[in-house]
Amino acid sequence: MTAIYLTGFMGAGKTTIGQALSIALGLDVVDTDTYIEQKTGKKIRDIFVESGEKAFRGMETDALKELSGYEGIITTGGGIVIKEENRKLMLKEGTVIFLYCEPSEVINRLKEDRTRPLILNKTESDIAKMFQERLPFYKENTFEVNTTSKTVENIVNEIQSRL
Ligand SMILES: Nc1ncnc2c1ncn2[C@@H]1O[C@H](COP(=O)(O)OP(=O)(O)O)[C@@H](O)[C@H]1O
Numbered sequence: 174m175t176a177i178y179l180t181g182f183m184g185a186g187k188t189t190i191g192q193a194l195s196i197a198l199g200l201d202v203v204d205t206d207t208y209i210e211q212k213t214g215k216k217i218r219d220i221f222v223e224s225g226e227k228a229f230r231g232m233e234t235d236a237l238k239e240l241s242g243y244e245g246i247i248t249t250g251g252g253i254v255i256k257e258e259n260r261k262l263m264l265k266e267g268t269v270i271f272l273y274c275e276p277s278e279v280i281n282r283l284k285e286d287r288t289r290p291l292i293l294n295k296t297e298s299d300i301a302k303m304f305q306e307r308l309p310f311y312k313e314n315t316f317e318v319n320t321t322s323k324t325v326e327n328i329v330n331e332i333q334s335r336l
């Protein structure tokens with residue numbers, strides 16, 4: 174088999190859906206953020222503070238390359254699609270499922286979150302702008318699933334029926 178990649182904006186549910194899909198399909202799952210945290214021994218937020226976003230983006234590409242040939246589900250960080258190299262690698266290696274979620278719901282889901290450096294101290298309009306800027310990159314996918322106002326169970330069922 175080839176890998177199943179889950180992409181989408183922060184809060185779209187990639188990590189959560191990946192875990193549930195892994196159980197439903199009986200497949201292994203790996204999250205690129207967790208992979209990077211385990212490899213570096215550092216939290217994502219500390220990597221951003223100590224080394225900056227550019228260094229983190231390099232780590233993401235390294236993670237994708239190291240996971241090449243992975244037989245299971247790979248849940249990605251929301252910014253992985255920024256680099257064309259990453260988008261091409263994912264489409265070449267497997268099935269890329271874009272989890273779409275309305276920015277208003279993303280903002281609501283993440284209003285208490287302090288682990289995502291790129292939305293800390295950002296206004297709702299800043300977050301909506303980042304979402305719109307990234308949308309064309311997310312659109313380079315195998316198929317798209319709208320997660321807005323849907324339960325995890327419904328989303329997993331929809332993915333299963335479309336695979
Ligand atoms: N379908 C959903 N409905 C409601 N809340 C959700 C749903 N999917 C995820 N969440 C919640 O949204 C937050 C972000 O989910 P997460 O899986 O970490 O997203 P991502 O990995 O895309 O950033 C978590 O608190 C999670 O419990």
Ligand SMILES: O=C(O)C1=C[C@@H](OP(=O)(O)O)[C@@H](O)[C@H](O)C1
Binds near residue numbers: 188206249251
């Ligand atoms: O969108 C982004 O640039 C990021 C998303 C995060 O992952 P989630 O999409 O799982 O929140 C994490 O990789 C990092 O904070 C940067």
Ligand SMILES: [Mg+2]
Binds near residue numbers: 187188248249
């Ligand atoms: Mg995640």
